[in-house]
Amino acid sequence: MDESMSENQSRGKETETSSSMGDFSVDAADIEDIPDSETIIEARDLDVYYGDERALNDVDIKIPEQQVTAIIGPSGCGKSTFLRAINRMNDLIDIARVTGELRFKGKDVYDENVDPVALRRRVGMVFQAPNPFPKSIYDNVAYGPRIQNDTDNLDERVERALRNAALWDEVKDRLEERGTDLSGGQQQRLCIARAIAVDPEVILMDEPASALDPVATSKIEDLIDELAKDYTVVIVTHNMQQAARISDKTAVFLTGGELVEYGDTNRIFENPRNKRVEDYISGKFG
Amino acid sequence: MARERYQRQLDGLRSDVLDLATRVIERLEDAVDALETGNEALAREVIEGDAVINNRYLELEKACIDLLALQQPVAGDLRFITASFKIITDLERISDLAVNLGQYTLEGEASVFEDIELRHLGESARDLVVDAMDAYERHDAAACFDIAARDDDLDRACKDATDAVIRELLASRIDEEGSRAELERFMTDVSNLLLTIRDLERVGDHGVNIAARTLYMVEHDDSLIY
Numbered sequence: 001m002d003e004s005m006s007e008n009q010s011r012g013k014e015t016e017t018s019s020s021m022g023d024f025s026v027d028a029a030d031i032e033d034i035p036d037s038e039t040i041i042e043a044r045d046l047d048v049y050y051g052d053e054r055a056l057n058d059v060d061i062k063i064p065e066q067q068v069t070a071i072i073g074p075s076g077c078g079k080s081t082f083l084r085a086i087n088r089m090n091d092l093i094d095i096a097r098v099t100g101e102l103r104f105k106g107k108d109v110y111d112e113n114v115d116p117v118a119l120r121r122r123v124g125m126v127f128q129a130p131n132p133f134p135k136s137i138y139d140n141v142a143y144g145p146r147i148q149n150d151t152d153n154l155d156e157r158v159e160r161a162l163r164n165a166a167l168w169d170e171v172k173d174r175l176e177e178r179g180t181d182l183s184g185g186q187q188q189r190l191c192i193a194r195a196i197a198v199d200p201e202v203i204l205m206d207e208p209a210s211a212l213d214p215v216a217t218s219k220i221e222d223l224i225d226e227l228a229k230d231y232t233v234v235i236v237t238h239n240m241q242q243a244a245r246i247s248d249k250t251a252v253f254l255t256g257g258e259l260v261e262y263g264d265t266n267r268i269f270e271n272p273r274n275k276r277v278e279d280y281i282s283g284k285f286g
Numbered sequence: 287m288a289r290e291r292y293q294r295q296l297d298g299l300r301s302d303v304l305d306l307a308t309r310v311i312e313r314l315e316d317a318v319d320a321l322e323t324g325n326e327a328l329a330r331e332v333i334e335g336d337a338v339i340n341n342r343y344l345e346l347e348k349a350c351i352d353l354l355a356l357q358q359p360v361a362g363d364l365r366f367i368t369a370s371f372k373i374i375t376d377l378e379r380i381s382d383l384a385v386n387l388g389q390y391t392l393e394g395e396a397s398v399f400e401d402i403e404l405r406h407l408g409e410s411a412r413d414l415v416v417d418a419m420d421a422y423e424r425h426d427a428a429a430c431f432d433i434a435a436r437d438d439d440l441d442r443a444c445k446d447a448t449d450a451v452i453r454e455l456l457a458s459r460i461d462e463e464g465s466r467a468e469l470e471r472f473m474t475d476v477s478n479l480l481l482t483i484r485d486l487e488r489v490g491d492h493g494v495n496i497a498a499r500t501l502y503m504v505e506h507d508d509s510l511i512y
Contacts, residue, residue, distance in 0.1 A: 270361065282359070282360055282363050283288055284288050
């Protein structure tokens, strides 16, 4: 993880009394409740501001453990902001400010005693553009364990991470080659291997396949399905069919940073309750 | 409105399904009329016209498959297309049943037992289909339940008619002096009368199928399907 992150951002405590987005009021019935015993991440009244601009608006959501949750919505709806709020990546943006609660396994991630670097080891992230380090394939995967001084059985752990990322068979004979020499799809799976080498519990993915061709995309989608057996996956995607294909739950954010509907993916795509959600997923809005 | 071409295709499918239904209902009316009046020319028209319905059905089936494959519909659009996909099959089969009625007309006398009110049964079955398609057009969920309930009445009327045919058959004295050819003709008429009653009952079942798919389309309620 990036150790140079500035951690100077703190959570504001002020309470928003009302929303100026009257046309975007949320029907509480549209947000599925998840039993506490199955919840790994929970947001309550979560707001994120960039300066004066409100990017997330009173988001309430419970994300279930060891399932794939897709976050969809039009550009600028706050879906990436929400993802980055989960492991405090917004801390890196000076003007970002967070209010409300965001809990990981019941603990407030914005509590002053939480170490964001430690948090990000448990809540890893994979970005839109593959970003392997300019190091060997092996060193990319070993990077996390090494910076944690946790190098016991390192060869074994690197192999396991590469196997879990469905990359081992393609790179096992060339582990010393540079990660940046791999194809785009392989680089993305290398980044996933790097993320899971430190044994996280949650993997956040921000449009992980949007830069990949259809074959590489389908490999990533298959991989996400496999990862959900061991990890909780939260994925932001612009591709609604991808959300429909790979996720168990879908959260729909619409303009104004509001979570408008959340529930089982098959229900959202077959019978959404909110008319604006229906128009959005049908491609008639957004 | 975004996706205007897609929206035009959806509107076109809706209009084409309703048009197919109109043609099928007209053929059903003609078939019942031919049966009642013994109009063999009209019966032949019904039989020969089935090819047009079959071709139209295949065109609409392809239109549904194309929409599913190329537009990846979801939500209400998905329910509309899948419901339409099933409904056109029911319409095509109603047309096949109308062909059956036409064949019976050509083969003999539907009025072998005059007390059996085939026209009444035919109109009841037709009304179910008409009302089911009306519910489809107007997105009327309440009407779907009403159609399902009314089909029970048609089923009872068909069973009563079948029982009446059996009673008439038992009561009738086959003329011992009649020719073998007359006997065979009589048996064909009775057999076709029973098949007619069964086919009209099936038309009603297809009307209920249409209502069931319409209810799913309108309210995501599959209670009439299963």
